[in-house]
Amino acid sequence: MRARLLEATVDLLVERGFAGTSTTLVSERAGVSRGAQLHHFPTKNDLVVAAVEHLTERRGAELAAAFDTLSAEPVATATGRRTRLRSVVTMLGDHFASPVFAAALELWVAARTDPALLAAVAPLEQRVGREAHRMTAAALGADESRPGVRELVQATLDLVRGLGLASTISDDSARRRRILREWADVLDKELG
Amino acid sequence: MRARLLEATVDLLVERGFAGTSTTLVSERAGVSRGAQLHHFPTKNDLVVAAVEHLTERRGAELAAAFDTLSAEPVATATGRRTRLRSVVTMLGDHFASPVFAAALELWVAARTDPALLAAVAPLEQRVGREAHRMTAAALGADESRPGVRELVQATLDLVRGLGLASTISDDSARRRRILREWADVLDKELG
Incomplete structure (x- = not known):
């Protein structure tokens, strides 16, 4: 029941935003009585804090699952390596344009x-x-002991965060793909 | 009076967020009577749409002013060029971490x-x-007729947007500076 309430909160954050997410809507969406909801979460703040924790876990799990879909085979050739980097940044771009990103936003x-x-x-x-x-x-496959490499890994995450924010205003997935493909090729040169 | 109301709206967006910005607070902040406010903006929607336009103009003007502070001298040497690129991306990073960015967000x-x-x-x-x-x-100084250059200019803007979003949760200006310095050096190689 607790999990249902937290999932309902995340769904409502995605659909109606923070201001539009009321405790009444959450109990309705979860199919849980107001009494039972108040038992688990006495105040709206309790519910929101628990939802933040739940969402953090879900984001971590979804990201880990997305990384798992990437081939684990070692990259032996230059072409294989480039393809791999493109897959990684494309996957990150998709993750940061997904509903859990919108809820976190x-x-x-x-x-x-x-x-x-x-x-x-x-x-x-x-x-x-x-x-x-x-x-x-x-x-x-970034060697962060080399100067500048750590910053480029961080820049990759900040870039997909910025692209995710832009995607909430207009569907720009084609633009995103072009930018990330170019970004992957830059990383290929810089991390190589 | 119209301008005062719009500036008050932008200030309140920065301080209290969209949900916390009411028409009552706007008229109080602007020192304008409710009657006068309703004359200019009959509904909250009218006020918000006008504030969006006002904020867009202000963002454009602030960005143009920031670009104007950069030296207009042609960059003759490799070192001068690198310094110039660092100044440009640092300035963009600061612009996207400023109050007008928070209001736009x-x-x-x-x-x-x-x-x-x-x-x-x-x-x-x-x-x-x-x-x-x-x-x-x-x-x-990007020549966008060359393949990939347009995407790197876009990536620069998406990167500072992502950094700006991160800066609303914690002050990470030192991290931002390190990342942007590294990015400027990558641009230096890629655009050169």
């Missing part, structure tokens, strides 16, 4: 002007950011 | 789940995006 922006929410969001965001960085560096 | 995210607002935001966003692209390409 709602929380980030609400947290910007809500100190209590920010206190819940900021440390989890740091954790998910570190995990995403670690997985991305590994998938790119 | 509030409108983008609210528009994601509000079709009427999206109809006002999307075409203006396209226009400001085209202008930012044109100014950035010129400042970088």
Whole structure:
């Protein structure tokens, strides 16, 4: 029942945004009585903080699953390596344009002007950011002991975050693909 | 009086977010009577659409002013060119972490789940995006007739957008500077 309430909260964040997500709508969507909801989450803040944690786990799990779909075979040739880098950044671009990104975006922006929410969001965001960085560096085969490499891995994640934000205003998936293909080829040269 | 109301709207978007910006607060902040406000903007929607236009103009003007602060001297040496590219991307990074970016972010995210607002935001966003692209390409000295160059100019803007979004959750200006310095050096090689 707890999981149903948290999933309903995430769905409503995607569909109606933070301001449009009320506790009444959440209990309706989850098919849970108001009494049962109040038992699990006495206040809206309790529900939102739990939803932030739930969403963080879900983002981490979805990203890990997406990395798992990439071929684990070692890349032996230059062409194979380039193809691999393109797959990694395309996958990241898709992940940052997905519904969980939209839900996270709602929380980030609400947290910007809500100190209590920010206190819940900021440390989890740091954790998910570190995990995403670690997985991305590994998938790119990046040697972060070399100068500048760590910054380019970070830039890759900031780029897909920016592209994800742009995708909420207009469907620009074709533009995204062109940019990320070029980005992958730059990484190929710089990380090689 | 119209301008005062629009500036007050933008200030409140920065301070309280879209959901926290009410027409009552706007008239109070602007020091304008409710009657006078309703004369200029009969509905909240009228006020918001006008504020979107006002903010778009202000973003364009602030970005143009920031580009103007860059030295207009032609870059004769390799070192001069590298310094120039670093200045351009640092300036862009600062612009996308400024209050006008926060106000725009509030409108983008609210528009994601509000079709009427999206109809006002999307075409203006396209226009400001085209202008930012044109100014950035010129400042970088990018020859967009060469394959891949256009995509790298776009990637630069998407990167600073992503960095701007990250900066709303935590102050990461030191991280931003390191990433953008590295990116400038990559652009130096790729555009050269």
